[in-house]
Amino acid sequence: DVKVTQSSRYLVKRTGEKVFLECVQDMDHENMFWYRQDPGLGLRLIYFSYDVKMKEKGDIPEGYSVSREKKERFSLILESASTNQTSMYLCASSPLDMGYGYTFGSGTRLTVV
Amino acid sequence: EDQVTQSPEALRLQEGESSSLNCSYTVSGLRGLFWYRQDPGKGPEFLFTLYSAGEEKEKERLKATLTKKESFLHITAPKPEDSATYLCAVQARTSGGSYIPTFGRGTSLIVHP
Numbered sequence: 693d694v695k696v697t698q699s700s701r702y703l704v705k706r707t708g709e710k711v712f713l714e715c716v717q718d719m720d721h722e723n724m725f726w727y728r729q730d731p732g733l734g735l736r737l738i739y740f741s742y743d744v745k746m747k748e749k750g751d752i753p754e755g756y757s758v759s760r761e762k763k764e765r766f767s768l769i770l771e772s773a774s775t776n777q778t779s780m781y782l783c784a785s786s787p788l789d790m791g792y793g794y795t796f797g798s799g800t801r802l803t804v805v
Numbered sequence: 806e807d808q809v810t811q812s813p814e815a816l817r818l819q820e821g822e823s824s825s826l827n828c829s830y831t832v833s834g835l836r837g838l839f840w841y842r843q844d845p846g847k848g849p850e851f852l853f854t855l856y857s858a859g860e861e862k863e864k865e866r867l868k869a870t871l872t873k874k875e876s877f878l879h880i881t882a883p884k885p886e887d888s889a890t891y892l893c894a895v896q897a898r899t900s901g902g903s904y905i906p907t908f909g910r911g912t913s914l915i916v917h918p
Contacts, residue, residue, distance in 0.1 A: 696848075725905075734910035735849075735892070740903075748903055782848050790896065790906065791837055791856070796848030 695719075696797040698783050704803045711770040713800050715783030723786045724766035725794065726750075726758065728779040735782065741766055742788075773804045808832050809895050809909035817915045821882045826912045828893030829875040836896035836904050838876050840869050843890045843911070883916045890914070 699714035717724065725740040727750075737750030739758040747758050755777060759767045766785075770777055780801050784794035812827045830838065837856055841849035853862040855871040862869050866887060868879045878891055890913045894906035 727908075732910065735894075735908040737905060737907075740905060742903070750905070784848070790904075791854045793839060793841075793851030793854060794849070794906075795851070798848050799846075 696783055696785050696795050698781075698797040698800050700800050701798065702801050702803075704805060705770075705773050707774060707804055709770075709773050709804075711773050711802070711804075713768040713770075713781055713783075713802070715766045715768070715797055716764055717766075717785040717795070718764065719785060719787075719795065720763070721785035721795075722763075722788045723790065724760065725784040725786075726756075726766065726768045727782045727784065728752070729782055729799070730779050738768065770802075773802075775804050778802060778804045808897050808907050809893055811891075811893050811909035811912050813912060814910070815913045815915075817917065818880075818883055820884055820916055820918050823879070823881045823883070825880070826878040826891055826914070827875060828878070828909055830893075830895045832895050832897045832907075837906070838871055838896070839894040839906055840867075840876070840878055841892040841894065843892055849892055880914070883914075885916045885918050888914055888916045 696717045726738040727735045741747045741760040757769045780799050782799045783797040786794045810829045840852040843849040853869045858873045860871050866881050870877045890911040892911045894908040896904050897907045
């Protein structure tokens with residue numbers, strides 16, 4: 693069964709900490725994405741990557757960075773966590789033809805205190 | 806400005822009571838409209854991709870249709886296990902020039918036995 697695996701299900705961090713969210717896919721997909729999901733706001737794209745070492749900003753990249761050193765792994769970094777970054781973070785991957793849809797991970801619920 | 810609007814926000818049905826969910830969009834040059842299902846605490850699960858007006862796709866009790874301005878997800882004789890949030894996304898151009906799906910806020914469906 694194909695999978696997108698996010699390293700943590702729940703995470704609690706303090707304001708100002710540097711936070712790493714890891715995502716690994718086993719489908720050899722070219723595209724990988726990071727979204728955050730908040731009640732009433734839906735899914736919002738933070739960053740995506742269409743190839744190793746390539747990245748593009750989404751709709752809300754401020755306060756975040758990403759790293760894709762290997763095809764199967766896409767990391768989201770919160771440089772200095774703030775309380776307004778408390779959210780559900782969802783990683784997804786897709787083949788080059790996005791018509792096949794995304795495969796999402798189960799999400800990481802991050803709380804910044 | 807929202808490119809994707811889903812209605813209603815919430816829908817309660819009795820088991821067997823058929824209904825439709827709506828997704829209206831304002832993007833020009835549609836490159837794909839997607840439907841996903843999301844269960845509480847999980848990542849969205851891909852259902853369908855539609856590309857052109859008049860296209861229809863079916864899966865069990867679900868049928869998705871597409872016009873030039875909107876898509877409908879028809880649910881025939883729903884069962885309690887169809888309870889979930891249904892998300893619509895349209896492939897739209899990002900500020901960086903790539904075409905990435907933009908998600909609506911979803912319709913929360915509850916089917917009572």
